[in-house]
Amino acid sequence: QVQLVESGGGLVQAGGSLRLSCAASGRTFSISNMAWFRQAPGKEREFVARITWSVGSTYYADSVKGRFTISRDNAKNTLYLQMNSLKPEDTAVYYCAADRRLGLRLSPDYEHWGQGTQVTVAS
Secondary structure: OEEEEEEOOEEEEOOOOEEEEEEEEEOHHHOOEEEEEEEOOOOOOEEEEEEEOOOOOEEEOOOOOOOEEEEEEHHHOEEEEEEOOOOHHHOEEEEEEEEOOOOOOOOOOOOEEOOOEEEEEEO
């Protein structure tokens, strides 16, 4: 099993920045993909960004491309999401996810999930 714990959410003004962290523990050697998803009230969970654990290859949703950066620190088993130029429409609960399967995985069917952290962007 893999355990994931997010932190770093909060309230920020539009145009501001936040950095989310996700600490992974357990069978981390089995991870191939890690990703961030988000879910706003009344909406489905949507893909934000993905990174491959070994090589660090990244992929972003069009809505966050150029504003968000996903990264990882393998030595610390930690995933990050740097969010800049935040907009009110970025308001959501952000979830960290991990999966042992290879390939570009954009659907919210990852094997392991964190509990989520709230990000609120005020206009």
